[in-house]
Amino acid sequence: MPARTSSNRPKPLTTSRGKSGRPAKTNRPVPAQAIRQGKRSAQPAQKKAAPIKAGQGKAGQGRAAQPLKLIAKVRNKIAPATRKTTKEVKQAPQAKKAPQAKKAPQAKKAPQAKKVVQARKSPAQRPPIATTSGTPQPRPAPDSLWVTVDQYLVDQLVPQDPALTQALHDSAAAKLPNINVAPNQGKFLHLLARIHGAKRILEVGTLGGYSAIWLARALPTDGKLVTLEIDPKHAEVARANLARAGLSHLAEVRLGRGVDSLAQLAAEGAAPFDLVFIDADKPSNPDYFTWALKLTRPGSAIIVDNVVRRGLVADPTSSDPNVLGVRKLNELIAAEPRVTATSVQTVGSKGHDGFTLILVTG
Numbered sequence: 001m002p003a004r005t006s007s008n009r010p011k012p013l014t015t016s017r018g019k020s021g022r023p024a025k026t027n028r029p030v031p032a033q034a035i036r037q038g039k040r041s042a043q044p045a046q047k048k049a050a051p052i053k054a055g056q057g058k059a060g061q062g063r064a065a066q067p068l069k070l071i072a073k074v075r076n077k078i079a080p081a082t083r084k085t086t087k088e089v090k091q092a093p094q095a096k097k098a099p100q101a102k103k104a105p106q107a108k109k110a111p112q113a114k115k116v117v118q119a120r121k122s123p124a125q126r127p128p129i130a131t132t133s134g135t136p137q138p139r140p141a142p143d144s145l146w147v148t149v150d151q152y153l154v155d156q157l158v159p160q161d162p163a164l165t166q167a168l169h170d171s172a173a174a175k176l177p178n179i180n181v182a183p184n185q186g187k188f189l190h191l192l193a194r195i196h197g198a199k200r201i202l203e204v205g206t207l208g209g210y211s212a213i214w215l216a217r218a219l220p221t222d223g224k225l226v227t228l229e230i231d232p233k234h235a236e237v238a239r240a241n242l243a244r245a246g247l248s249h250l251a252e253v254r255l256g257r258g259v260d261s262l263a264q265l266a267a268e269g270a271a272p273f274d275l276v277f278i279d280a281d282k283p284s285n286p287d288y289f290t291w292a293l294k295l296t297r298p299g300s301a302i303i304v305d306n307v308v309r310r311g312l313v314a315d316p317t318s319s320d321p322n323v324l325g326v327r328k329l330n331e332l333i334a335a336e337p338r339v340t341a342t343s344v345q346t347v348g349s350k351g352h353d354g355f356t357l358i359l360v361t362g
């Protein structure tokens, strides 16, 4: 991730300048949680957004206010009482939304964006998530604004090609769960591998091979990707997707329990790998990290996905095995002198989560 400097730091969304040239009041983005809880009216930001909704302030607001105008419209469309899943948003005719939505350029772009974000199940259909109280709750849909921004970013920067789109299509057709990395995350992995000059990549958790395609495409012609998968159907779909992408000669899908395959790789002398991507069952993250350390070298990178889990990672009382797996992983990393690491939160079409980047130093 690029370092934030005064030159590239995003401007406050709603900062505008008055006639004096001094900055007017700055409105902070409303936290997604507050939006979910219906606290928008309690936020000063929404009070400032109101004039835009009413079509006022055109003369008084500078160009810096224009992004707010678009975002306020999106946010207005996702008021708590009317929040919809992506699927529902796709199905709902735009014209029936708030009047200002008719004018919003985003409304016209929506059909194009449909291509890159798979339809999400309604909260009732999604698998339940464990909570700290132990009571399963419906998994919340990602914030609609995050999805909209992800669609925009993917449209601009992550062109899709038939191999990638067909991999997602065939994975869905085979009823694989929709838990692959998002397109912009896949490309992020691809770029990391290229920046790192990785020749040997190890992935734990293949699913339908979507992230494997992104990673294998970063390899040189004599490179190698080994990706580990426990589910035979997932492995079969992944092999077909990698073959269609023309990557079979670079990518090997190994069937079996991750820890068993990792031990096998060590026994074969397959190490060292330059980059390891850990994205399988989260309770095993501590084991995967321990094995990754054995299978890498100083200078290798280890990336672990889904380490924030809607913020639950910061809850010390959580009994969710996935959260416990991440928390234990963090303890291992913190106590391990041979690595240095950071974690970054992410929001987008996959919700609120994050990844950890680990550099093996010794």
Ligand SMILES: C[S@@+](CC[C@H](N)C(=O)[O-])C[C@H]1O[C@@H](n2cnc3c(N)ncnc32)[C@H](O)[C@@H]1O
Residues within 6 Å of the ligand: 179, 180, 181, 204, 205, 206, 207, 208, 209, 210, 211, 212, 228, 229, 230, 231, 234, 256, 257, 258, 259, 279, 280, 281, 284
């Ligand atoms: C989040 S998905 C991987 C997504 C994939 N990396 C992508 O972005 O396209 C996790 C995968 O790990 C597999 N998995 C779960 N437990 C496993 C285990 N113990 N060993 C190996 N794979 C496992 C699941 O079957 C699933 O396919």
